[in-house]
Amino acid sequence: MTLLEARQVTTPARRSGSAPRRRAAGGRAGYLFVAGYTLFLLAFGVFPTVYAFYLAFTNNLGQFTGLNQFIKVARDYRFLPAFGHILAYLVLWLVVLVVLTVLSAVLLRSRVGPRTSAVLRFLYYIPGALAGVASVLVWLFMLDPDVSPVSWLLTALHLDSFAAVLSPGNLPVIFMLIAFWTGAGGWIVVMYGALNNIPDEVIEAARVDGAGPWRTAWSVQIPMVRQWIVYMAILAFASGTQLFVEPQLLQTASLGRVSPTWSPNQLAYVFAFQQGDFNGAAAISVFLLAVGLIAAGLLVSRSSMFRLDEK
Incomplete structure (x- = not known):
């Protein structure tokens, strides 16, 4: 056998053997890539939940x-009012977030030029760059009729004092306004990206069929980003049930005009750090976890969020 023939025989063998090694190396790299997140998830997610x-x-x-x-905690006189407050807040927050976020994204996608859209998306996102505490401090300034730049609007609404507000x-x-101001910009960017994934041919076909901009948005665009809307609603619901910083800071700034147990998280804080009852606080956290899981399960099942498209 000549040297050339030997090379022709041995080269494919080396190539075929290198593919499994590359796959194995890629698998190890993947495990290494998620290892850090997994450790933090276990340390700050799974373990605290089990301990609670x-x-x-x-x-x-x-x-x-x-x-x-x-x-014990369910019989506490502060339990039902706290959950009632958070329910009223969540209804307002989710309705306003879903409607205005999707509407803004659709308008930016179909009615605004690319450069103007990019500028507006950047402006919408700026409030989300502020920390939660800083956002509340900004709103404390906005809500005080004595110093607010929109005091004329507060006066027109018969809110002449900070106590009345x-x-x-x-x-x-x-709390809905604060949450929308800080969180809606990021979700508008997400929805805009989801709308960009809709093929132009689909939008053009709707126009050929005689659908106007609003009909196209309602019948084509929104149904095609439904899974993203459900995803946004689940995360917004989960974050909404954890409301703590905003009412806590308002309670401090208003010298007690806001109840220190306005939200369930505040009530859990009082149980743990004022009454020394960490077991009761954990029970409240498990109540909140159950509410979040039930709501997420209903949204996922009703929307078929994880349904696989049949080929």
Whole structure:
């Protein structure tokens, strides 16, 4: 056998053997890539959740108590008002977020030029770059009729004092405005990206069929980004149930005009750090987890979010 023939025989063997090695190396790189996230997820997600369940079903001596902790916190006179407040806030927050975010993204995608759209998306995103505490401080300034640049609007709404602005009936609306101001910009960018994934041929076909801009948006664009809308609603619902910073800072800034147990998270904070009842606080956190999981399950099942498209 000549040298040339030997090379022709051995070269394919080396190539065929290198493919499994490349796949193995790629697999190891993938595991290494997610290892850091997995460790943080276990340390700051899974372990605290398991520990919260342990506390919720035991007393301060570590003795199993069944559902006693849940019954105790549910009978607390502050429990139902706190969950009622967060329910009113969530209804406002989710409706306004979904409607205005999707509407803004559709308008930016179909009615605004690319350069203007890019500038507007950047401007929408700026409030989201502020930390939660900084956003609340900005809104404290905006809501005080004595120093607010929109004091004329507050006066027109018969809100002549800071105490009137922070009346209990106004708080869900105030917290909704703060949440929308800080969080909507990022979701507008996400929705805009989802709309960009719709093929131009689909939009053109709708126009050929006689559909106007609004008909195209309602019948074509919105249904095709439904999974992204559900995803946004799930994450917004989860973050909304965890409301803490905004009412806590308003409670401090208003010298007690806002209840220190306005939200369930605030109530859990009072149980843990003012009453020293970490088991009761854990029970409240498990209540919130259950509410979030049930809501997410309903949204996913009703929307077929994870349904695989049949080829």
